[in-house]
Structures are given as structure tokens and as C-alpha cells.
Amino acid sequence: MxxxxxxxxxxxxxxxxxxxxxxxxxxxxxxxxxxxxxxxxxxxxxxxxxxxxxxxxxxxxxNDISQAKHTVVNLTMGTSRTRYHKEMTSKIVTFDEIHADEALAKEFGVLNGAALHRIIRLRYIDKQLYSLEYAYYVKSEVPTLTLVSINHSIFDYIAKKYDIRINNSDQYLSQDALTSEQANLLGLKPKTACMVLQQSNYYKNDVLFNFSQTIYVYPNLSFYFHAANQSGNS
The missing domain is CATH 1.10.10.10 (Winged helix-like DNA-binding domain superfamily/Winged helix DNA-binding domain)
Incomplete structure (x- = not known):
């Protein structure tokens, strides 16, 4: 409730x-x-x-986290959603099922061979390209996804259908050079430097259900993170 x-x-x-x-x-x-x-x-x-x-x-x-000249990504939300602006639209590049290989298992901590939903999508705000997202959902935790859900908010869909909400997440923000594949999808030159967010999301008893890599290309992005002093001491 x-x-x-x-x-x-x-x-x-x-x-x-x-x-x-x-x-x-x-x-x-x-x-x-x-x-x-x-x-x-x-x-x-x-x-x-x-x-x-x-x-x-x-x-x-x-809290006013808006900035006049910036689009703000609230990392504390546990996702990269940018809801202070108009709703995003998506263009689906890939929607299929795969099994985690050794590289994915090592990078994100998923079991080698685990069945995964894979979604690769381009995201837009007001028809302006916002990001390229590679998202993976562990099938043992999220058995089904629909085409409608992956065109909108997958997290909203699985919260309603499976009562899965992010309990905690590991997030790594870095500036990386685009691979040839990524550059081709984004219409940019290979090795262009972009901000990249890598996430692993967990629910209930620290069970991994999702991991992703999001490459941001939207102009004037600002990343917000909220930190609280748990001890109460300054």
C-alpha cells in the first residue's frame, strides 16, 4: 500500500x-x-x-532539482528516467531473448548462462535523440515483457505486473568512447566521447532483476544525486 x-x-x-x-x-x-x-x-x-x-x-x-539550462537526470530514482520533462518516446532496435555470456556475467554479476530479455532502444525527448539504452531483464524474475511496455516505462510495467520495485542499485557514471556499432546507431563518429551510465538493479532480498548501459547524447544534461547524512553528524 x-x-x-x-x-x-x-x-x-x-x-x-x-x-x-x-x-x-x-x-x-x-x-x-x-x-x-x-x-x-x-x-x-x-x-x-x-x-x-x-x-x-x-x-x-x-526539492527543486531543476536547472534552467539543463535537463536533469535524477540518479537517486534508481533509474535514468527524466520525468521533469515531457514523456520520452522510444525506437526499438532489438527486442529478443538471449543467455548471458561470460562477458555479461562478469560485468554485471548475473549468472553465466542466465536467460535474459534484451532490449536495445533509442530514446527521444520532443523528437530530439536522448540516449541509446542496452537493457537486460532476468527472465527468472521478470518472466514476460510486452512490446507496449518496452515502448514506454518498463519499470512501471513490472511494478504493476510483478510488484518489482528497485530496492537498491549499483550505478557507475563514466565518459566512454563510442564503439562502431554504438556510433552507427546514434549517427555519430566512432570514438566520440559520451556520458555512460551502467546500472545493476536489485529488489527484495538483493535479487538482481535488471542491468543496463545507457549512453547519453542529449545536449546540456545534468546529473543529480541525493545523499543523506545517515549518522546525523556534520
């Missing part, structure tokens, strides 16, 4: 329905007809995504 409430709050924030501050806990309890404990669990998730901060005695304020 609280995961669904958190998703709804995140959607409301991303669509500017709550632009400065969340409603009070009491108002949210009435809105969703749940207990204070459930609301606090939901808000904790939203805060972990870097979208709100608590001010003692004043409530929960929305």
Missing part, C-alpha cells in the same frame, strides 16, 4: 501538483484513507529518491 502511495506522490511532484510542499500528514491520511505510519513509510520512500526534505515543525518541502 505505501509503495503505491509513494508512487502517486512522486507522480504528483514530477507533474508539479506539489510544487513547494507536500500536504500535511493528516491531509495525506485523509486523502489515501490510511494510517499515519503508512503515510510516513510512503514519504520516507519519496525522501530517499531526493524529491522532498523534512523541516522539523514545518512539514515536507519539495
Amino acid at each position: 505505501y509503495h503505491d502511495i509513494a508512487d502517486d506522490l512522486i507522480h504528483s511532484i514530477e507533474n508539479k501538483l506539489f510544487s513547494q510542499k507536500l500536504p500535511t500528514e493528516h491531509q495525506l491520511m485523509e486523502r489515501y484513507n490510511v494510517s499515519r505510519n503508512t503515510i510516513r513509510k510512503a514519504i520516507d520512500i519519496v525522501a530517499q529518491k531526493g524529491l522532498v526534505r523534512r523541516v522539523q515543525g514545518s512539514g515536507y518541502f519539495v
Whole structure:
């Protein structure tokens, strides 16, 4: 229940329905007809995504992570989605099933020979090329994907169908030179330097269900990451 409430709050924030501050806990309890404990669990998730901060005695304020001249990628969301802007569209290059080879197993920590859904897609914002994404989903955890789901948000689809949500993720951001294959798909020259995000995503008992490599080519990108001082000491 609280995961669904958190998703709804995140959607409301991303669509500017709550632009400065969340409603009070009491108002949210009435809105969703749940207990204070459930609301606090939901808000904790939203805060972990870097979208709100608590001010003692004043409530929960929305973090403004937008930048006037930049498109912001919120890495704290656990995915590379950029929801502060218009919805993305996709062009599917490859959608098939493969088995992890030794290279994939070593790079992402998946079992050698594991059955995988493979999606290679180009993503666009307002018809402007945004990224090239190589995504893999472990079939033992995500048995099926649909063509509709891979044209939109795969994470939204598997959350609804399999109740799979990211519990934690490993993310590596680097500047890499394009291979000939990547350059051809992006319409760029081989060895062009691009920002690349490599992710391994886990759910429940640290079970790997997805890993990916996203190559960003959209102009004026900015990467946001939220960090909290867990100890409470400065």
C-alpha cells in the first residue's frame, strides 16, 4: 500500500501538483484513507529518491532539482528516467531473448548462462535523440515483457505486473568512447566521447532483476544525486 502511495506522490511532484510542499500528514491520511505510519513509510520512500526534505515543525518541502539550462537526470530514482520533462518516446532496435555470456556475467554479476530479455532502444525527448539504452531483464524474475511496455516505462510495467520495485542499485557514471556499432546507431563518429551510465538493479532480498548501459547524447544534461547524512553528524 505505501509503495503505491509513494508512487502517486512522486507522480504528483514530477507533474508539479506539489510544487513547494507536500500536504500535511493528516491531509495525506485523509486523502489515501490510511494510517499515519503508512503515510510516513510512503514519504520516507519519496525522501530517499531526493524529491522532498523534512523541516522539523514545518512539514515536507519539495526539492527543486531543476536547472534552467539543463535537463536533469535524477540518479537517486534508481533509474535514468527524466520525468521533469515531457514523456520520452522510444525506437526499438532489438527486442529478443538471449543467455548471458561470460562477458555479461562478469560485468554485471548475473549468472553465466542466465536467460535474459534484451532490449536495445533509442530514446527521444520532443523528437530530439536522448540516449541509446542496452537493457537486460532476468527472465527468472521478470518472466514476460510486452512490446507496449518496452515502448514506454518498463519499470512501471513490472511494478504493476510483478510488484518489482528497485530496492537498491549499483550505478557507475563514466565518459566512454563510442564503439562502431554504438556510433552507427546514434549517427555519430566512432570514438566520440559520451556520458555512460551502467546500472545493476536489485529488489527484495538483493535479487538482481535488471542491468543496463545507457549512453547519453542529449545536449546540456545534468546529473543529480541525493545523499543523506545517515549518522546525523556534520
